[in-house]
Amino acid sequence: DTAVSQTPKYLxxxxxxxxxxxxxxxxxxxxxxxxxxxxxxxxxxxxSYNNKELIINETVPNRFSPKSxxxxxxxxxxxSLELGDSAVYFCASSSYPGGRGSPxxxxxxxxLTVT
Amino acid sequence: QQQVKQSPQSLIVQKGxxxxxxxxYENTAFDYFPWYQxxxxxxxxxxxxxxxxVSEKKEGRFTISFNKSAKQFSLHIMDxxxxxxxxxxxxxxxxxxxxxxxxxxxxxxxxxx
Numbered sequence: 001d002t003a004v005s006q007t008p009k010y011l012x013x014x015x016x017x018x019x020x021x022x023x024x025x026x027x028x029x030x031x032x033x034x035x036x037x038x039x040x041x042x043x044x045x046x047x048s049y050n051n052k053e054l055i056i057n058e059t060v061p062n063r064f065s066p067k068s069x070x071x072x073x074x075x076x077x078x079x080s081l082e083l084g085d086s087a088v089y090f091c092a093s094s095s096y097p098g099g100r101g102s103p104x105x106x107x108x109x110x111x112l113t114v115t
Numbered sequence: 116q117q118q119v120k121q122s123p124q125s126l127i128v129q130k131g132x133x134x135x136x137x138x139x140y141e142n143t144a145f146d147y148f149p150w151y152q153x154x155x156x157x158x159x160x161x162x163x164x165x166x167x168x169v170s171e172k173k174e175g176r177f178t179i180s181f182n183k184s185a186k187q188f189s190l191h192i193m194d195x196x197x198x199x200x201x202x203x204x205x206x207x208x209x210x211x212x213x214x215x216x217x218x219x220x221x222x223x224x225x226x227x228x
Contacts, residue, residue: 041202045215055213090158097213106158
């Protein structure tokens with residue numbers, strides 16, 4: 001019973017395609033996040049939702065659109081994929097909406113490769 | 116001012132040795148400083164964390180040392196083991212809700228047996 005689960009684990013697609021990554025957490029947390037880890041392993045916040053409401057929206061191209069149907073799920077849809085989108089995308093959750101010292105629980109990532 | 120600077124980028128330590136990873140920050144409003152450990156193919160996992168009102172925190176072989184005046188904190192891994200080989204990230208966050216954890220660029224630790 002994985003706490004934060006992402007699907008798919010690997011995603012290989014061509015430039016210009018549209019793809020989605022799904023995330024689910026069973027920890028009962030109110031806040032979920034998407035982080036991007038580039039080839040140099042740098043982790044950067046993309047979005048955060050608290051109880052289905054978007055609370056963090058970093059400078060991410062609007063080809064990326066998160067969607068939270070309920071507080072246990074946060075999906076990421078990417079339109080018109082580009083080579084530079086190749087990275088590992090991590091979903092995470094926490095008890096509180098950022099700050100306040102609430103630890104993040106990460107999924108195992110989705111490795112996206114755009115060819 | 117939102118950056119967390121981490122060094123070294125990579126580190127090789129002999130089994131039984133001490134691994135030391137350093138981080139520095141600028142924003143004095145940061146009030147929570149965790150360290151995350153990431154193994155290949157896995158997501159980062161919280162290892163240990165500290166708040167600025169404490170100068171040191173120890174959990175088993177892992178110790179965080181915190182120097183508020185210097186705006187620096189470091190992770191010490193005592194008696195390093197091959198199983199400690201992983202990427203380590205320091206991070207910092209602000210006190211207010213709705214802000215994200217900001218990560219350092221990571222240190223890849225290799226412990227040789």
